[in-house]
Amino acid sequence: MMFDDDDDGVEPQFDAVDEYYFEVTKEELVCFSILPFQFDENDKVGDCDSEKKVYLRGVMDKSPCLVHKQVVAWRVGLDCEQPNISVLSTEGKWIKLLNPWKCYKHELARSILITVQMLHFVRRQHRYKRNLWDRLWDHLNAVFIKLGIKPAIDDLRKHYPLIKLFLERDKAFMKLKILDRFIGDITKTMEEPRASGTKLQFTSSDEPRERNNGTNSEYDDDDVNDDSDYNEHSNSDDDTNNDDGADALCALCDDGGNLLSCIGQCKRSFHPRKEDGKESKCKTLGYTSAQLKEMDSYLCKNCEYKQHQCFKCGELEPSAEPNAKVFKCNNPTCGHFYHPECVAKLLEPDDSDGSCELAKRIMAGMPFPCPVHWCFECGRMEDRTQRAMQFAVCRRCPKSYHRECLPREISFETNGKDIQQRAWKLSGIVMIYCLDHKICKATGNAERGHVKFPHTPKITEVGDLSKEEGKMVGKWKRSIDHCSKKSTMVLNRLPR
Secondary structure, X not given: OEEEOXXXXXXXXXXXXXXXXXXXXXXXXXXXXXXXXXXXXXXXXXXXXXXXXXXXXXEEOOOOOEEEEEEEXXXXXXXXXXXXXXXXXXXXXXXXXXXXXXXXHHHOOHHHHHHHHHXXXXXXXXXXXXXXXXXXXXXXXXXXXXXXXXXXXXXXXXXXXXXXXXXXXXXXXXXXXXXXXXXXXXXXXXXXXXXXXXXXXXXXXXXXXXXHOOOOOOOOHHHHOOOOOOOOOOOOOOOOEOOOOOEOOEOOOXXXXXXXXXXXXXXXXXXXXXXXXXXXXXXXXXXXXXXXXXXXXXXXXXXXXXXXXXXXOOOEEEOOOOOOOOXXXXXXXXXXXXXXXXXXXXXXXXXXXHHHHHHXXXXXXXXXXXXXXXXXOOOOOOOOOOHHHOEEEEOOOOOEEXXXXXXXXXXXXXEOOOEOEOEXXXXXXXXXXXXXXXXXXXXXXXXXXXXXXXXXXXXXXHHHHXXXXXXXXXHHHHHHHOOOOXXXXXXXXXXX
16 A cells, blocks of 8 residues: 555555655655755755655555655754654655665665764763764764664765754754864865865775874775775776776676677677687677678667566566566666566565565665675675775676675685686776686686577568579478469468
């Protein structure tokens, strides 16, 4: 059962929403922090940062009904045991937010939830100023480590206008020099132009630089630069992709070189000619040089016929509405498709009821980020500013690992007969085959044949067959030879 703003029936009464997320369209999720913030009842609701309407979606508290409600503002209460976040509906009613949907929490709401938790802790602990900064990070780590999230200083920097608002209007914050210094450092850093070749001194490490007191961590700045494939001058969001978002490795053989990129949703690339795939023993697309010269762009058969494979089970299914059975990850750089049941089990592995409900929502059109964008071991996202937190991505299944989380069995070298090479550094990335895949001795890759193209019918013109009789062999040629010349019915009945 689902409740929507457009329903003609009586609106169910509810004050709280669980498993929530926010969207402007069915394909675009947004953080609720783009809504105007209402500090107190005297504040007027301003304009939203987004020109589009923002909708709250989720499940009613203690009810199976789904919620789809337009909202116009948000606020937070800090005078209770836990911070209370609420959003204001267009009818003027405040709705309390309970637990965010897991993927939404990791992908979009991470930094604002950490900032709100920081404000709540400081608001309640402001009288005990001794070691407040250290105790704050101990508290944040204790709250979010269970959720697979490591709070970072950048999470707070993203919402410094909100922190500054509390510093200016809340009496408890006005007396805290630590936040005053924090706001001043951010403002100064944001306003000062960067010198050529330098970086802003922001860090996404597990703890702020101020707390390290100048000591080196396990992965310090020197360690980031010890590998030319991972340096601070790389500003790409995903170095496995080209500027147009296409994969920089062949989807058939997982090697680079001269590639032909699909302009469709799959974002894959392929070796187009046999000579392009000789080195990697790739099957290739089989085009000739003349055919390539005539191409303005390339659209693979999967994208042309709207049939894509589930990246979990490998089954080829329709991907176009209204008969779609596989759905695309909403990450703009990702070209993976999934069955709702397959991706729901990956996102909610420990909750069978939750995965079933999630599958229904995805089937109904809810956008989702796939598990490729989280570390399979620790559940955290990638941080390309730190070498240890950069991703090694499996080429055959939705598993990614931070470099520091890679299992020891996934080796960059072959160690006799016991350990096979499963990891390579290619074009600024680490590609791996996880332990779920066998390595083929002939190619050194995981077993191929994993790519499935739709079967396309071959159309043959009848007129051409009749004119080129000499090229026909077998029973069809013999039947035509014995045919009466007075009748052409046999030719017209030849199969197309």
